[in-house]
Amino acid sequence: MTHSQNIFPTKEAAIDTTALRVAIADVEAAAMRLAGVANQTPVLTSRTVNQRTNSQVFFKCENFQRTGSFKFRGAYNALAQVSKEQRQRGILTFSSGNHSQAIALSGKLNGIHTTIVMPDDAPAVKQEATRSYGAEVILYNRLETTREAMAQSLVIERQMTLIPPFDHPHVVAGQGTAAKELIEEVGSLDLLLVPCGGGGLLSGSAIAARSLSPKCRVIGVEPERAMDATCSFHTKTLHTVHNPDTIADGARTPNLGNITFPLVLHYVDDMVAVSETAILNAMFFLWERLKIVVEPTGALAAAALLENVVTAPNARIGVIISGGNVDLQKFRQLFS
Template sequence: MSQPDSVTFADIEVAAKRLAGIAHHTPVITSRTINQHTGSQVFFKCKNFQRTGSFKFRGAYNALAQLRLEQQQTGAIAYSSGNHAQAVALAGQLLNIPTTIVMPEDAPTVKQAATRGYGAEVILYNRSETNREELAQTLAQQRNLTIIPPYDHPHIIAAQGTAAKELIKEVGELDLLLVCCGGGGLLSGSAIASQTLSPKCKVIGVEPERADDATRSFHSKILYSVNNPDTIADGARTPSLGKITFPLVLDYVDNMVTVSEEAIIRTMFFLWQRLKIVVEPTGVLAAAALLEGVVKAPQAKIGVVISGGNVDLKGLGHKIMNYEL
């Protein structure tokens, strides 16, 4: 499916060159225990070790770096629950571009603090009373700011596709690639990269059961949306896939599945304990689908993208008390 804002592997390669020496080349981790548990060879691409603690930095930097001079001078605005917020803030600091971030007031404290620490102005809003896109649009018009959306932008998508590009270049072709899905930027970009570098690889997107808009959209071919879904995976609380990411997901992704809140928490603890890495709830969505048996692929070579590691430990503790794990 061709469209004006479509993204190609050539765009991903250009983004990778622009990010070289600026974004971290994040590690790939393996685990004998997990290989035995799944009966497969599993490679975890750890974007939690990226600058700002998630994959979002690559997209934010790639988009901000391509603003026109007058746009850079007046500044950029973004809306985000946290990871895109931090990414835009740091990218703006590195590029000397003023940034304003619209964040929900219940966003993890650690993400709010980091966003301010990178020099951005943070404007908080109430999720139940305010539409973040409308608020950002109003502020952009009032202040002459350029909106940098969290996922539905070709420069964002192209840069997020570098995650899969790095993984496949490092470990070789895969049989299966599992990627978390919020708005679909990481998923669609990774699927485009996979089609070129590992054509036989099946790509599966993973969402929380409580925020299954992309899964329903994928299977029905009709764009569904959800309003402020109640999931611990705050990075997947996006209302829907975007105008750009939806057709890309339909074109390049092989399947979409969901995982329960309990599965997310169990997987997060398991990765903390076994891989010795800090991962956030959204960051383990893809791993949860595999470790909880939602996706089964014995004797396969599997890539799993861990998308982020920005955990508000105090806030998380209160949220998980009511779950029986």
């Protein structure tokens, strides 16, 4: 049995794939809100990578972003736009990873109470990091309920505003600022490789690239064990993956969203998937050669390039490293 056999067409109302709810003007506005707040993360290069790929490669390192991932961009952009009434009632989200910390810190910076719904088996270090930013953490049992159901009950009970991890126009616009920064710093690109989970970073990046570097091809990368977006892209029908067994925890999202799916279809040129071994090899390479710690999901785009899943000789290639929040104990286990 292949892992792709766990992926099925989504049984829900058809999505209007022509409904594009984010444009370059939204990304530009997000960049203004984030100026002086988000880190303008470094762009690294490697002669070894250039020689290995016969191209010029630029790594946009969002592992150096606040809270350790690109998620801070979208979270802050979303919270900066909530109404006075929404601020008073508070913001709610569900996440076991980077989005939870991003919302918590963004809430702290904006003076907004935040509540995070997390599974009770989420790493203690992530629970504590989220609480350290002042957020209220509510735990749930994965076997008894879903995070969406728990969050929805809290929205009704507390009248809070839900900011989901990726399927929100302000979140997508904020994520697009990473690619905007990259292209403005290094110039036009021929190819941009972007990790894909729920599609927020991918769609935002593609919007920015289409405007700032029109000839640039944008390719999304996800794990072979969670290639719902790849199936969705190539069939033009939304697919869902159930509990994918991949080390790339940020890409374990069941499917693209109502907002991100149409954007991916419209702006993205291709989708590819990489193996678990390729992800580990990329993490190790980035650690050994670029001297940076990158989480599995953060290494997806680099894996596609380094393992020749995508080739583009004599090209200028942008690679987004989406985050670096890997537990050091887990990091050691991965390479033991």
